[in-house]
């Protein structure tokens with residue numbers, strides 16, 4: 001990061017916002033230069049495209065942005081008109097609508113020359129990307145990650161994934177005409193690791209009391225962790241973010257405005273169409289989100305062995321056993337000292353929501369805290385009731401208040 | 410010390426209920442109007458309660474609003490969620506209560522009490538299955554008054570099975586039973602079973618620790634209550650004031666607040 005010492009330092013927040021925007025402008029420019037550009041699943045090992053210098057954009061990311069800007073309903077309805085069931089994930093519906101229309105008011109991205117799919121988040125992804133591949137008649141590259149019902153991932157799975165990764169290198173070389181370099185691969189892994197560590201460090205400041213950050217900030221910053229993890233700029237921006245949080249923690253300052261009376265786990269993907277409606281009742285009651293699984297989800301840690309990198313990609317939230325999923329929440333909840341949990345029963349993401357009743361039970365049993373579940377959807381605005389949400393939050397706050405009184409007595 | 414008067418208003422989705430209490434011990438008035446938040450119900454319920462004990466709103470030392478319409482009651486000094494109100498009301502009516510099942514107009518909830526305080530709760534998801542609204546829709550299709558459902562269901566000899574939880578699907582299931590001339594009493598008994606089973610699922614998540622009590626309008630329906638008792642294998646107590654429990658709890662919490670302020 002070349003910064004003139006005389007200039008006022010750019011806050012990490014701005015750096016990160018610029019990086020997220022650059023990821024898309026870089027793809028547009030590559031497209032203009034005649035390079036092949038892809039659409040990529042959020043948890044596909046980005047080390048592949050970054051090493052090759054191939055530009056990709058992320059449909060899940062774009063769908064979240066479209067939904068946050070109020071375009072969810074129009075896109076979902078368009079996809080349903082094309083024959084896609086409204087039971088399908090809203091990210092998929094939004095993206096399939098965009099694929100059909102090829103542009104939208106909320107956020108455009110270049111059309112793909114290939115798709116990169118990785119089902120370590122869900123199998124809906126496979127059919128969704130297959131549809132794109134068929135409709136647009138473009139290559140479909142899949143990295144298949146079998147669902148793991150065990151706590152650890154076995155070596156056979158890792159070998160299987162690594163073989164596919166190597167095959168995907170060949171496929172992408174052929175499609176894009178770019179050449180693989182082992183030296184560059186090593187560099188990219190080192191940078192990605194640095195970024196992941198910085199991201200985890202920054203998110204780790206949620207442990208402080210008061211937390212120097214509003215937990216919802218992580219939902220925004222995450223975009224860079226998804227789409228630019230392999231770049232030095234992302235590593236530097238997250239390192240800066242961590243420094244800022246460290247300083248704020250020292251001073252007792254926070255991006256959360258107001259007194260932090262309660263600390264909670266916000267479980268699940270954000271309700272993008274209702275960000276304000278879901279965050280305001282928390283804010284009004286002095287509730288800060290100090291725990292989310294996202295914090296750890298995009299911190300991919302591995303060593304020099306490629307199988308270790310593959311293992312990291314089997315530990316994303318939707319690819320893991322109930323035991324590991326529960327552990328993830330309970331550990332972050334305990335570390336970050338939560339008083340309660342708000343669980344998003346997300347109609348779009350069946351895999352994530354399907355295990356929630358059991359995770360909820362285990363969180364309550366181990367952490368002895370109240371939890372509340374609300375119905376919603378990450379991107380389809382038809383599946384959320386603001387009034388029901390408010391009542392649940394208010395009741396949760398009342399229980400947390402009583403619990404605190406009880407502890408003091 | 411002067412008599413402390415507190416008013417609790419439970420402005421629900423299908424009915425408005427109001428309770429006025431003296432010194433947090435005696436119920437001075439109670440009213441229910443069968444229309445809820447956003448209608449004339451809330452102001453009528455409050456006016457009738459005040460008239461019943463010859464008081465004005467200004468005579469109330471503390472007013473607490475609860476229910477879906479709680480935010481719109483500008484005269485209220487405090488707002489509390491219906492969950493805490495039901496917990497408080499239940500503790501007043503049954504000091505030994507540990508589990509409260511409340512089936513209201515558009516939601517069903519199960520509360521766990523500990524030392525009279527709300528300790529934990531679960532609520533139904535967004536759909537209307539297992540709520541008062543579900544029963545109302547079915548009563549309409551069957552051309553029976555909601556209040557008479559229990560009596561009809563009690564006469565059933567062979568309850569039909571209603572397998573859909575979705576209100577719209579269950580409605581068409583009922584219509585198809587009617588089309589093959591099934592006995593209305595058997596259909597109603599089947600509906601009670603369906604509501605009870607849905608709510609029993611929620612109860613199991615919190616645990617049916619005795620004493621289990623049932624509140625809310627649907628508590629008056631003995632058919633649902635008996636089916637629920639069978640489904641959770643635990644007796645359920647119901648107070649004649651079940652329907653007022655939320656408003657009662659609100660009036661009591663208002664009184665608690667007054668005492669804190671003294």
Ligand code: SF4
Pocket residue numbers: 060089090091092121122123124125318348349350351352378
């Ligand atoms: S179903 Fe869940 S994991 Fe799959 S694409 Fe949608 S949000 Fe992502």
